[in-house]
Amino acid sequence: MKDIKPNEKLQLAFISFIQRVLSEGDFVATYKYALLNAIADICIEKLDVSTNESLKIEHSLLAEKILQLYWHHAMPFSNLKSGADALLKQNSGAQSKVISVLYECQQNNIRSLGQLKRSSYWNESYRAALNTLKTGPLWRLQILAKQEECFLYPHNKKPQYIELKPGIAACFRRFYDLVVYLSKNAWLQKIQSIKYNQALIGPQSKLESFLFGEDRQSLAKVKPLLVDLQKNQCFYCQKPFKNDVEIDHFIPFSRYSNDLAHNFVAAHRRCNNNKRDFLASYEHRDNWIESNLVKHNQVIESELSSYFDCSADQSIAVSNWAYEVARSNHAKLWHSIDTFVDSAPIAPVLTFKKKHGEREDKIETNKTEIIAELEPQLYYFPNLKIACGHFKTGDESDAEYMDIPDGVGKVDPNKHFFARASGNSMNGGKSPIFDGDLLLLEFITPESAGSLQNQTVAIERLDSAGDSQYLLRDIKKATDENGNSCYQLIAKNPDYETLVADESMKTFARLKKHLC
Secondary structure, three states: OOOOOOOHHHHHHHHHHHHHHHHHEOOOOOOOHHHHHHHHHHHHHHHOOOOOOOOOEHHHHHHHHHHHHHHHHOOOOOOOOOOOHOOOEOOOOOHHHHHHHHHHHOOOOOOOOOHHHOOOHHHHHHHHHHHHHHHHHHHOEEEEOOEEEOOOOOOOOOOOEEEEOOOOOHHHHHHHHHHHHHHHHHHHHHHHHOOOHHHHOOOOOHHHHHOOOOOHHHHHHHHHHHHHHHHHHHOOOEEOOOOOOOEEOOOOOOOOOOOOOHHHEEEEEEHHHHOOOOOOOOHHHHHHHHHHHHHHHHHHHHHHHHOEEOOHHHHHHHHHHHHHHHHOOOOOOEEEOOOEEEOOOOEEEEEEOOOOOOOOOOOOHHHHHEEEEEOOOOEEEEEEEEEEOOOOOOOOOHHHHHHEEOOOOOOOOOOOEEEEEEOOOOOOOOOOOOOOOOEEEEEEOOOOOOOOOOEEEEEEEEEOOEEEEEEEEEEHHHHOOOOOOEEEOOOOOOOOEEEEEEOOOEEEEEEEEEOO
């Protein structure tokens, strides 16, 4: 699994730049907020986004996103006025072209973006969004205090795409919730500040849910289908429904506020309310993949494509991103009523394989065609000094995840971890260990200790301040001068003396592999 965490310096610079965009940018309309939201969405909807690589985003994809984000905005907000006069404005001047064309589509019974794509209105709508992007927000988003600062992507107007700089896509994935929250909050404030809108909004309104909320009317189409597909049973507890069926976003709407047809499940009201905004456990995720993306994929696409996006690839990509974030943040996963489990250090990254010669937009639904690529990672403790010299103080703070190099063999994230050697006492013999070398170690427990004879082991003891110290040595059973059995701690470098284990020391971990 690819780590979603870019380096700390870039993360801080990214957050600082987003803050500056929203505070120093010149926002005469709402398009820049929509563009920021669109880029963030696309970064988590893409499969195989690497931490330190650049990412190309086609203008065409951004234009589709803009239409999706403005779809609800093109609906009449107030009954105080009629027709197009009841639409909220996105700027202080005339109504925006994107809103106008989407309103016309909806007046002609186009009820979703999926329907729009298949209608005669698509070309005009798409051109309106694309022209709006190219003549404005794409090249103005990064103008701060009247100065052009291309932190996110270069202003290259020749190709039909923007290219996020290395690490920027990973930052959008890492801070997706924050970016979307800030951009939508600023978007909301901008709409409220436009004088024309104030008479429509009134002193109390549900403006936020109108602009960015769920499409409840379309959700009504989902319930009977899912109840039937789930054989009248709650997706989570598997108990039969009575009159308490609710539609749940498997990946919570609060985390990804776009409706994807494959993301819906039918659940008891109690299960749904208890799960709230938590991610479900991996067991539920496996069941969701089996049910919605394999077994019932074609039915869901056939029945719901007129109302929602039906991209299985997109659903998988968003799911991968959400569980990567959970793992990175050590979040709890909801399993059942008031029961939570840890987000495991390993989670499957899922992709879909197409059959040879098959159209790229057609997803093969045979389960054997779904590849669960486990790219396991282990804990790495940068502050845990495994001394190859004299006992050295270290701790287990600032644990990170590290990819497992090829050739390591079978490992268990509950037993194995990485740390660095420190010192030179083991840099002799056939397999010398040098200062700074990477070590793969296995925790020693009473149940797993076994015989330590002739093994290389990390020894732990407490110093006078109560802090842990660690030392790496070969273990050899011997007899002391009084004829009693003892264990010698032998350095591979002959310049270091042999120590005898005493009661202050305990075995901490055994060396499984030395990785230079």
